[in-house]
Amino acid sequence: MEFQNTLGFAQELDKKDVLAKYRKEFVYPKVNGQEVIYFTGNSLGLQPKRAKAFVDEIMTDWAELGVEGHFYAEKPWWDYHERLIPPLAKVVGARPEEVTVMNTLSVNLHFLMVSFYTPTKNRFKILCEEKAFPSDQYMLQSQVRFHGFDAEDAIVEVKKREGEHFWRTEDILAKIDEVGDQLALVLIGGVNYYNGQVMDMEAITKAGKKVGANVGWDLAHAVGNVELKLHDWNADFAAWCSYKYMNSGPGNASGIFVHERHLDQKDIPRFEGWWGTKKEERFLMKPHFEPMPNADAWQVSNPPVLSMAPYLASLELFEEVGMPALIEKQKTLTGYLEFVLKQIDAEVDSSFEIITPKDRGCQLSVFLHGQGRALFDYLMQNGVIVDWREPNVIRLAPAPFYCSYEDMHQFGQILKEGILKNTR
Ligand SMILES: Cc1ncc(COP(=O)(O)O)c(C=O)c1O
Structure with a gap:
């Protein structure tokens, strides 16, 4: 499609957008009395309006039923999380039995490593991307230390090439091959938080499995953003x-995925709790753990229902719209944002550099050569919510559920004013 950086063109795209009606499903923060242009769905997504009713329902049931809500609430609490699983499984390309919802992300990755990082004297290395999200770095370092290894020796980071801002798949595959039978685990961000790159999850999974x-x-940064086929790609686990x-x-x-080949096994190493035991027998208070035959075997505690409620509300929207429609809009919307950025860059003779490669989801990370925090502050004060990452990067993630083409055009105009005011 031939784009134009005009208000009329952007509004035409909005008119043709089948997802445009979903804008009214979300609540927008305001700056200077105006609804913001929201680019930080990669950090915290906007609130779906219907979330409040889902939370209120639990509050009412709690008030009216007390403990009886576990079994007699409108949506009983004891298995509330199960309602989230079918729509979530579709979002991540999994079978429902391979998915559950529990804890938070870093906690779950640790729990999953209990099962899937079981190093031996010879096979003990973990491969990840360089400068992985800090929590992942801390997790991996503490996991290898916990097993008595030295992080310097046990963690293998795949580097970007000199002067490049992205990882080359061939470099990741070559490193997997090189580490070979010393490699115990590959754990990488499916979409990189910093540059927005979508990793070739299928090829990397295949290569990791090939070396054992x-x-x-x-x-x-991948879930709800890009196409995932966890089951078909044969990943062991994800969170x-x-x-x-x-x-x-x-x-x-957080949500977890455990491939079906690992389900219904008693001898898999795992940290266990009462919510992972067979649900028919859970309240018999037996002394021995009988694992659920599905990913619920990794559930430890009873589900925090008040947190699950807004998640369920949001999943209802995902179920209505479906990932294919979201991804289709995401491609055009992010493409339009890229076009607008390049136009503005040329118009004001600026020099920002989009460091996100072509394999991407929503996010564009923009390196602001010669400009910096003043421009970021200007955007924020003028109703454009973006985020800042050191040393000089703003991340823009137009989520297709609630961002419009007009937002992209408007953003371009505010950006241009900001550059002219702040740097000239
Ligand atoms: C890539 C990545 N991994 C892990 C985390 C940590 O998540 P949590 O604080 O929910 O454990 C984040 C949080 O933003 C993240 O972006």
């Missing part, structure tokens, strides 16, 4: 948070 390693994915593109609320519950 387990392969897991941190999908914080994600729900507060970014899944719009479930700050710090909210």
Whole structure:
């Protein structure tokens, strides 16, 4: 499609957008009395309007039923999380039995490593991307130390090439091959938080499995953003948070995927709790653990229902719209944003550089050569919510559920004013 950086053109695209009607399903923060242009769905998604009613329902049931709500609430609490699983399984390309919702992301990756990072004297290395999200770095370092290894020796980071801002798949595959039978685990962010790159999850999983390693994915920036086929790709496990593109609320519950070949096994190493035991027998208070035959075997505690409620509300929207429609809009919307950025860059003879490669989801990370925090502050004060990453990068993630083409055009105009005011 030939884009134009005009208000009329952007509005025409909005008129043709089948998802445009979903804008009214979300609540927009305001700056200077105006609804903002929201680019931080990669950090915290906007609140779906219907979330409040889902939370209120639990509050009412709690008030009226007390403990009886566990079994007699409108949506009983004891298995509330199960309602989230079918729509979530579709979002991540999994079978429902391979998915559950529990805890938070870093906690779940640790729990999953209990099962899938079981190093031996010879096979003990973990491969990840250089400068992985800090929590992932801390997790991997503490996991290898916990098993008595030295992080310097046990963690293999795949580097970007000199002067490049992205990882080359061939470099990742070559490193997997090189580490070979010393490789216990591959654990990488499916979409990189900093540059927005979508990793070739299928090829990397295949390569990891070929050398006999387990392969897991941190999908914080991938879930609800890009196409995932966890089952078909044959990943061993994955985990994600729900507060970014899944719009479930700050710090909210994580989801996990465990491939079906690992389900219904008693001898798999695992940290266990009463919510992972067979649900028919859970309240018999038996002394021995009988695992659920599905990913629920990894559930430890009873589900935090008040957190699950807004997540369920949001999943209802995902179920209505479906990932294919979201991804289709995401491609055009992010493409339009890229076009607008390049136009503005040329018009004001600026020099920003989009460091996100072509394999991307919503996010564009823009390196602001010669400009910096003053421009970021200008955007924020003028109703454009973006985020800042050191040393000089703003991340823009137009989520297709609630961002419009007009937003992209308007943003371009505010950006241009900001550059002219702040740097000239
Ligand atoms: C890629 C990635 N991994 C892990 C985390 C940590 O998530 P949590 O604080 O929910 O454990 C985040 C949080 O933003 C993230 O972006």
